[in-house]
Amino acid sequence: MVFECIELSKSYVSRGAEVTALQSVDFTVREQEFVCIVGPSGCGKTTLLKIIAGLIEPTSGKIVFSIPQSNGHLRSAMVFQEQGLFPWMSVQDNVAFGLETQGISLAERRELASDFIVKVGLAGFMHSFPHELSGGMRQRVAILRAFLANPHILLMDEPFGALDSQTRLVMQEELLRIWRDHRKTVIYVTHDIEEAILLGDRLLVMSGRPGRIRQEINIPLERPRHLANRDHPEVAEIRWHIWKMLEDEVRKDLSILS
Amino acid sequence: MRMTGERLWLRLEPWLPILIVGLGLIGWETASRAGLLSPLFFPPPTKILNTLLQMIINGKLLPHLSATLSRLAIGFSIGGLSGLVLGLGMGWSPRLRTVVDPLIAALHPIPKIAIFPLIMIIFGIGEASKVVAIAIAAFFPMLINCMSGVRQLNPVYFEVTENYGASAWKTFSRVVFPGSLPSIFTGVRLAVNMAMVIAIAVELLAAKEGLGVIIWFSWQTLRIEELYASLIVIGVLGFGINLAIQSISRKLAPWQVEQSERQE
Ligand SMILES: Nc1ncnc2c1ncn2[C@@H]1O[C@H](COP(=O)(O)OP(=O)(O)O)[C@@H](O)[C@H]1O
Ligand SMILES: [Mg+2]
Numbered sequence: 001m002v003f004e005c006i007e008l009s010k011s012y013v014s015r016g017a018e019v020t021a022l023q024s025v026d027f028t029v030r031e032q033e034f035v036c037i038v039g040p041s042g043c044g045k046t047t048l049l050k051i052i053a054g055l056i057e058p059t060s061g062k063i064v065f066s067i068p069q070s071n072g073h074l075r076s077a078m079v080f081q082e083q084g085l086f087p088w089m090s091v092q093d094n095v096a097f098g099l100e101t102q103g104i105s106l107a108e109r110r111e112l113a114s115d116f117i118v119k120v121g122l123a124g125f126m127h128s129f130p131h132e133l134s135g136g137m138r139q140r141v142a143i144l145r146a147f148l149a150n151p152h153i154l155l156m157d158e159p160f161g162a163l164d165s166q167t168r169l170v171m172q173e174e175l176l177r178i179w180r181d182h183r184k185t186v187i188y189v190t191h192d193i194e195e196a197i198l199l200g201d202r203l204l205v206m207s208g209r210p211g212r213i214r215q216e217i218n219i220p221l222e223r224p225r226h227l228a229n230r231d232h233p234e235v236a237e238i239r240w241h242i243w244k245m246l247e248d249e250v251r252k253d254l255s256i257l258s
Numbered sequence: 259m260r261m262t263g264e265r266l267w268l269r270l271e272p273w274l275p276i277l278i279v280g281l282g283l284i285g286w287e288t289a290s291r292a293g294l295l296s297p298l299f300f301p302p303p304t305k306i307l308n309t310l311l312q313m314i315i316n317g318k319l320l321p322h323l324s325a326t327l328s329r330l331a332i333g334f335s336i337g338g339l340s341g342l343v344l345g346l347g348m349g350w351s352p353r354l355r356t357v358v359d360p361l362i363a364a365l366h367p368i369p370k371i372a373i374f375p376l377i378m379i380i381f382g383i384g385e386a387s388k389v390v391a392i393a394i395a396a397f398f399p400m401l402i403n404c405m406s407g408v409r410q411l412n413p414v415y416f417e418v419t420e421n422y423g424a425s426a427w428k429t430f431s432r433v434v435f436p437g438s439l440p441s442i443f444t445g446v447r448l449a450v451n452m453a454m455v456i457a458i459a460v461e462l463l464a465a466k467e468g469l470g471v472i473i474w475f476s477w478q479t480l481r482i483e484e485l486y487a488s489l490i491v492i493g494v495l496g497f498g499i500n501l502a503i504q505s506i507s508r509k510l511a512p513w514q515v516e517q518s519e520r521q522e
Binding site: 050053055074076077078080083084086087088089097098100101102129130131149 | 414415425433512513514
């Protein structure tokens with residue numbers, strides 16, 4: 001086991017009104033597991049990731065980590081929804097940033113970053129600034145940064161949410177490839193049901209307002225997975241099952257009568 | 259037909275300001291020489307230029323120019339640096355901001371030249387009071403721009419640094435400072451211009467040397483060509499300083515320049 005969320009709740013107070021973003025969220029994550037959290041937007045997915053990352057405190061409940069806290073080794077690194085790269089740093093320095101806080105010398109972290117960048121075929125953009133890259137490339141760089149920091153847990157917040165669907169497919173494959181080489185525990189947040197099924201070992205389906213976990217689903221697809229898995233009958237079945245579960249909620253949210 | 263017209267316009271456009279100024283100068287020259295303009299108050303541009311050259315050659319300009327420049331440099335360094343430090347601090351720390359912001363809001367609108375007598379009472383009538391007045395003039399635009407530079411940084415950058423366990427120093431040196439650089443440079447430009455305005459103003463009021471002094475004396479002795487010549491020097495100086503700042507900012511903050519150029 002890597003960590004366990006126990007009765008996590010989080011409320012925000014904005015303009016006097018209290019919004020319950022998460023309510024009694026309970027789950028366990030195992031070593032090297034790829035867990036996808038799927039749910040409609042606004043259901044508290046980002047909030048949950050930030051609590052796991054230690055960026056915000058839960059209102060109640062707690063997370064118990066059972067990984068050794070060794071010095072200079074990050075517990076988790078987060079890939080943010082967008083704009084997570086520093087516009088004033090080159091691609092190389094952005095990727096190396098995660099090592100910079102771990103006391104690794106400039107020469108060494110530049111070399112490690114270059115190796116990584118070259119390996120994924122971004123060598124030509126080593127010294128470019130983020131605004132010179134396409135949206136897809138930027139997210140690849142953000143992912144490289146998180147992987148290179150070598151955290152125990154990788155937290156990904158809809159990293160491909162802003163990309164077009166073709167680019168997204170390619171990126172999903174690449175993510176799985178990098179993950180195969182650098183096995184880590186991954187918590188991957190998405191609102192895309194199909195993406196969650198293709199990537200995850202296990203799905204946590206969330207429902208919104210207040211956000212809670214409706215169901216846990218194991219994905220029995222074999223690894224390594226490929227784009228071809230999309231047409232697997234099992235995928236279609238799970239997708240339909242999840243969609244039915246969330247349908248009422250989405251309709252309710254849009255005030256559509258069924 | 260329209261295409262060629264547009265193309266012609268595009269080719270002429272960059273030369274237009276020069277053309278307008280050139281025509282204006284020629285008009286002035288002829289009007290002044292023909293007596294349509296009073297040659298005493300509006301001497302022909304060629305005469306002004308000649309006076310300027312004389313001032314440069316006979317060494318009259320240099321001590322005044324260097325007096326103004328050294329005041330400007332010292333005053334700007336003191337005021338600009340304090341504005342930079344306090345501004346970045348206020349942008350970063352909400353606590354510091356809530357304490358200092360009301361003070362700044364109250365002091366900023368006071369015309370800096372209006373408090374010059376007060377400064378002279380405190381710092382004497384020598385060089386110190388002039389430098390202090392220039393420093394105060396540079397301080398405010400620097401502070402305000404640095405503060406807003408930090409405040410407009412996307413909060414996600416701070417989540418990233420916190421996520422990777424960056425120290426306060428790392429967060430400052432890798433995010434707060436470089437992220438605010440474009441605004442810092444805007445601050446520098448405005449601060450230099452303000453400092454220049456106040457430098458000339460205090461020289462008009464109380465100084466033995468400086469460009470402001472030439473202006474005042476040439477007015478009192480009705481050597482109006484010298485007045486115009488000093489104005490030209492001030493203009494060229496301001497233009498040069500702004501150009502220098504722009505090219506330094508292009509070097510140090512290339513991402514921002516390229517972004518804004520792409521938007522144009
Ligand atoms: N800083 C905040 N202040 C107030 N409300 C917030 C804040 N962050 C998120 N919320 C609210 O909490 C709920 C969940 O947000 P979020 O975790 O971003 O959802 P998701 O990532 O699933 O779209 C939303 O209703 C959102 O409006
Ligand atoms: Mg979100």
